Amino acid sequence: MYGGGADEELLAEALHPYPDGLLVTTKVGVARSGPSGEWRLDGRPVVLCDQVEQALRRLRVERLELLQLHRVDPETSLADQLGALRHLQAEGKIGRIGLSEVTVDELRQAGEIVDLASVQNRYNLLDREHEPVLAACEEAGSRSCRGVLSPGGNPARGPGSPQWRPSSKPRRRRSRSPGSSTTRRSSSRPGTARVDYLEENLAAERLQLTRAHRERLDQIPDLAQGTPSYR
Template sequence: MQPTTTFRIGGDLEVRRLGFGAMRLPTEPADDRAASVALLRRAVELGVTLIDTAHLYGWGANEELVAEALHPYPADLLVTTKVGVVRTESGDWSYDARPASLRTQVDEALRRRRTDRVELLQLHRIDPDTPLADQLGALGDLRSEGKIGRIGLSEVTVAELAEARTIVDIASVQNRYNVLDREYEPVLRACEAADIAFLPWRPVAPGAAEKDPEITAVASELEATPTQVALAWLLAHSPVTVPIPGTASIGHLEENVAAADIRLTRDQYDRLNRAASPPR
């Protein structure tokens, strides 16, 4: 099987279909931070053109780390971020996608990123206490002002995606999804029908891929790792998937990126499909 190698988010923003999730990168102490900076730069050297971060990851520290490593950003690099979750006074977190709060969060993200525009801004979670029209309306206004290029969602249902699309154009959806966890298969198919990028977070079931007999058998046949097989399946499964595996190890990063070159046979793909848990 020969999957496509790139996808145009929003119809015009081309990225390679294997991105990188920065959530796991440590920002301190100094030695760990230096290693994280080196890993981000290595990802770009390897051809990664989409890096995913969020305000929630270290309450802005992860965004600042990405900026330290990669600013000024290469012209073909997309650094996405997410808003809509804030830190409470107790140090916990809560949803907050009220329009005024979203404006503040976006302005703070721009400052941390050292840019005046976010090409893809994702709503980390829908705020259950704020009308969806208000949340997405605020992001739509920010897009009209030039601070946002495209709007995405995270952890949504088919119904929520459909409602959101009546308010603003949606360029991406980021839901939990992998070969062994296909609860959001209907959301993936809705994205595919609308040509919306689907960014699976947790694209490899931690620990489970190495234990699944079908995945390990295919890995042995291809002289690959179970992680690489799981990523190759995602790329073959739908042309709109843009997996964002994360790691703090350069060795694992290189392994993940190499998964884009793995080609599953039709038989191997079908066997992996049967190994997957059925969507709920």
């Protein structure tokens, strides 16, 4: 999906041979299979298997240590989609399997088919829709949820857009951005499109938020009234 696979080729050019301890992950499940060749969800087993083979070739690896399904394709049974990935896992072409933008019910169904290593849902200071999924992940031990309003992106403008700024935020001595506070959740995996955003995300690991700070952050959705401002 990302550049028709060009991102995987660029990653390999930049980092291959990959250093020890580096986890390279990619996704499948979106293809140019619409009526006019447009991108659409496509979880048919034949498509998923082909995309895995292409990813292996472009990334120059024999095994994808973590493979995530972009989205659950509503036109293909979840059992067929995950069954294909489970088959590839048995062949040694996939190490771990993850999902993106799933509901608690889909998470439960998927857990009955495969062992899940990650769940990547949108979660941030304003958007708490997937709080039940986050709770289910933490309970199950799956710890990967993406806060798209973390530094580097926002749902209105996309990755690399101007950083979101709420009407109220912690003092700078505590955090350079609201998104970096989101990374303090044990399950967050913030997006990053610029070096300074990356530095903020890394700095968040050193933040020690008090209960008062967390309560203030939880008030942001009401303060913003669902309308983020941009700079």
